[in-house]
Amino acid sequence: MKKPLLYSTLTLTLMTLSAFVGWKGHEKFTDIESIIVSRTQANISHENWGDIVIYTPEDGTNTFGTKNTLTAVAEIKPGEQIHPPHQHTAEEFMYMLEGEGTWSLKGKESPAKAGDMMYAKPWDWHGLTNTGDKTLKFFVVKWDNKGVKPPKKP
Template identity: 50%
Template sequence: MFKLKLGLAAGLALTCLSTAAAEPVQPSQIMTQAEAKAEKGDGYVFYSYFTKPTFGTQDALTGVAVIEPGNEIHPPHIHAEEEYLMVIEGEGVWSLKDKDIAAKAGDILYAAPWDSHGIRNTGKKPLKFVVMKWHSKGLPVPVDPAVKAKP
C-alpha cells in the first residue's frame, strides 16, 4: 500500500513538473513603472505590469491606472476572471452590480466572475488604483449566468 501511494505521489509530481515546464511562466522579478507598458487613453494612463501565466494563474493582468477628474477607463463591465481593485490616491465612485458606492484611497473592490464593476473619478485630483485579475489554472472558466444553456 505504501509503495502504491508513493508511486502515485511521484507520478503526480512528475506530471505537474512536466506541465509546468511545458508552459513558460512568469519568473519572480520586480518590474519598475518605467518598465511597465503604458497605454494612454482619453483622460487616463494605464500601466500594465505582469501579464504572463504563473504556476497557478492564466489570463492575468496586473497594473496601475491613473484617471483624470471626470473620467473613467471604460464603463462598468463584466468578465470571467476574478478581479481586485485598490484605490491608492484620489476619490471617485465604484460601480458594483449596478450600484454606485463612494471610493476613496485605501478602499478595495473584489469582483467575482460576471459581476458588473468599474470605477470613475469624480474628484478634483487624479485617481490612482491598482488592479489584479486572473483565472486560476485547473478550474473551469466560469459560465456567464446570463447565457442560457441550450437544451
C-alpha cells in the first residue's frame, strides 16, 4: 500500500516540476534590448481615420519595468478620431506634434494644439479628435507596469 502512494506522489511531483520548467522556457514575451527603431523599420498601418506608425507594438513589447508597451506616431485626418474616448488598464502619454484638435479627458473636452501633452492614468476616459483642417500628428507611449497590480475598474 505504501509503494503505490509513494509512486503517485513522486509522479505528481515530477509532473508539477516539469510543468514549471517547461513554462519558464516558453515565456510568451521577453524584455526588449536597448534599440533604435527608424521610421523605415516601423510598421505603418493605413486606416480610414489616417495612419499610425508603430515603433513598438503593444502586444509583445516588454521592457525592464513595463509590459504591453506601445510607442507610435498617429496621423489623423481632419474631422476624424482613432476611436471615441475609451479607457483601459494602461497608463498613457500623448504628445501633440502638429495640428489642432480636442482632447477628451475624464468627460471634459479641452482644446489641443502642437506642443500640448496629455497623461491618462489607468481607467480614466480619454481621447483626441482632429478638429482642424490639416493632419493632426501625435506621439503616444502606452504601457502596463510590471509587478504593479492594475487598479480595479471603477
